[in-house]
Amino acid sequence: MGTSLETTTSGLALVDLPGLIQSLASQRRAGLLKVTDQETREERRLRFSGGTIQSLTGGKTETFGKALVWSGMLSPQQLSSVLARLGQDCTPDRLVKALVAAKLLDKNALLDALDCYVEEEFTTILGWKQPMLSFSDVIAAEEWAAVQMKIGMSINPGSVLLEGLRRQDELGTFAEVLPDPWDALIREASVPEPAGLSKDAAKLLEDFTDGTVANKLFGFPTLPPFRARIAVGQLCRTGILRTANLNELIVEADAAYAHGDHRTAYGLYRRTLGFGQGTSRIHLHLAELAERFGEKAEAAESYMAAVQQMSDPSATVVALRNALRLGADREAVLSQMVAIHLQLGNRDETVKNLLALAELHGERGGREQAMEAVREAQELGADQGTTAVMLARFARADGDVEQAALQLELAARSFHENERLDEAITAWRELLALLPGRCEYAKECAELLVWSGKKDEAIVVLRTALLTQKDASEDVLLHVYELLAQLVPNDVECHDWLAQSYERRRDRDGATKQLKLAASAQERTGDFSELAATLERIIELGGEKIDTYGWLARTRVKLKQESLASEAFSKAVDALLELGLLKDARPLIESALADLPASLALRLRLAQVTNREGDRATAMKQFLLAADLARGCGDRPTARDMLVQACRLRPDDLATRVRLAEVAEEIKDANLDSILADVVRVAVRTTNHGIALEHARKRISNAGGLAYGPRCELVELLRLCGDTAGQLGTGKQLLNELLEQGEFEKAVEVLSRLVASHPKNSELMLQLAEVYSALGDERKAFRFYKHVVPLLQLDGKLSEAKVALDLLQGMSEDHELPMIAMARERLDKGHSVDWDKIRQEAEQDQRRRAAGMVQPAGDKPPEKTAVKSERPLQRVIPRVITPTDDL
Known part of the structure; x- marks a missing residue:
């Protein structure tokens, strides 16, 4: 090796x-x-x-x-x-x-x-x-x-x-008898198992079944591959196992295929081809399994091999299609399919395959054959657009530009009519490549590109046509520029051309539209100064004031012209409110306030709109913010009005009323007293006594003069707060001033309140009795003189207590004189004066006298003598109680 x-x-x-x-x-x-x-x-x-x-x-x-x-x-x-x-x-x-x-x-x-x-x-x-x-x-x-x-x-x-x-070397000795890996093995029943058979071979025979593929024996689980091959070689050499013949192999392959063992079936079917007896069924099985395993070339070859042995045209067409799909020779497949479909009368399929064959000839340079195939397809009713494109391509290849242009225009319009937009676009593009500068063709192509979502390509087509056009009419150019303006909003020159054209045509709406598009372009390019001027021109033309005002306002914001922006936003809101578009006004104001949070006019309008909508919480918030802005700007009257509106929305909002009082005090509002009184009322209701006292005192200061009502209110507030000393001091001060000015009825009212609050204050009780006595109301004077005696005794003011008894004696009836005498006696002896006990003792004495029916001599009742108070009215009334008096 x-x-x-x-x-x-x-x-x-x-x-x-x-x-x-x-x-x-x-x-x-x-x-x-x-x-x-x-x-x-x-x-x-x-x-x-x-x-x-x-x-x-x-x-x-x-x-x-x-x-x-x-x-x-x-x-x-x-x-x-x-x-x-x-x-x-x-x-x-x-x-x-x-x-x-x-x-x-x-x-x-x-x-x-x-x-x-x-x-x-x-x-x-x-x-x-x-x-x-x-x-x-x-x-x-x-x-x-x-x-x-x-x-x-x-x-x-x-x-x-x-x-x-x-x-x-050992494997080489068995090379001739070793079966192919995909051979099916059969046990020869006539050959006995020899005595010297190896253990490995015997193990293979233990579970052996006829039809077992050699691969399975080679990969026996418990034997290494070498030993398994040697064992199989021994079994085959001794004749115990033999390879299956063709029929047996086909049976085993079909069985494996039926049981889903596709890999085994594929190997067995391929093994049958080694016998030279492959049928169409076997080739179809092989093609299907090869495609399943991803072996496309083998699958296509198997389909073509099956076609050679098939007699059914329909099945042949299916096999040819599969072969073509898997990469078989296209010309051979298409030619066979054309012949079969012509024979079957399938016109559509024949046309389809003829056109595919024409394309193939065109790719290979056989233009005459290609055109002949196209003409045959046209005779059978082929699609006009498709065939026109093919003929145009062939004409262009031959140099016939005019014929190519004619065929391309026919194809483009045919595709467009049949809603085959991509093909129509391709045809228009080829036509423009042949005849550049034809704006009408460019417009058609651009429209289709836009419909297909290819905006950028449409722009390129239009601009190329405008650059290359010569002597085009204004009507044609108008349509091209209109489409280009829609596609390129930033093209200011395009909008300018259109605006001039509309002006020549006296089309105000069209001019306004183009101005708006120009404004959009200026906005996108960041030319805000020019944008503001353009928007003002649109407003002058009278088109869509609400939207334009809003747009102008946003532009002013970008230019940091906040006052002008606020004015424009306000005009837009006012225009909406005039039309009754309340729901549209609020979003506009809110978005405007996001840019202009310090705009008083916008805050005021948002508060009014939300109030009209019934959104009290938002309205309250906006009224307060508007008040803050107005106050910060020095516009206190407006701040007061905003706070008044806020107070109306929330009757128990103390903080708002405090702020309203402050603003009213700053501008010296004529209704300051009622505002302060409202603050005191809400503060008392919400138990904010400190705020109530503060504003009650402000109310007194603001009222001037005696200020009887506010001062009475202050006395009552001090009582509610538990400030006894303060209440007593303030009340005495008011009482003294009332007595000095001769306001006896008001003095009695104040003194009565003080006595009610301080029932054990002998000084107040005595003064109240003296006032009632001076006013001639002896009944009430008698009652209060009677109450004051025990209090004076407790305070150690015995002399004043005796004077009070003297005054009581002068006011008493005959039946009351004994009680006065008994009280005097108790006072002299140092006993406590308890009017209930004195009354009981007097009643007992009266019952004893009535029982004796005889009056002892010399026991005459004391004569009623008028005893005058040591403090006459002229001295009592002006008497002033100061806070340092001993209480």
């Missing part, structure tokens, strides 16, 4: 594989030897170290797993179980790791399996004819090789080489 040797480490002479292996072993070389079969392109990689083989890789992934079974380390069931867990595509290194982890194999068992693995691989590579050899010192890392070296594999190349050569 002489082969050429490629190496990257040294220049070695041409040697065969055994010689190279012996050389590497004798020289104790280290490196990687690659052995590649030139036919199958299989490769094996042998790693040498010190002249010994450390690893062998590159074979099929399942080979080592089988070697475990061949060497008896694992049973087929054990291997299947492990592979089921790891997956059928398990690599050898993963398999070894899994077996070691499961403690199914030890190192010695793995080494035995590796010996078997290497021997079988050596047998394989020594059987290759003229393999390509390559040795290199550079060794790429491989996981499977690393696992072999880790196990400790170290094989003497000489011994394994000798074993491999011995096996090749």
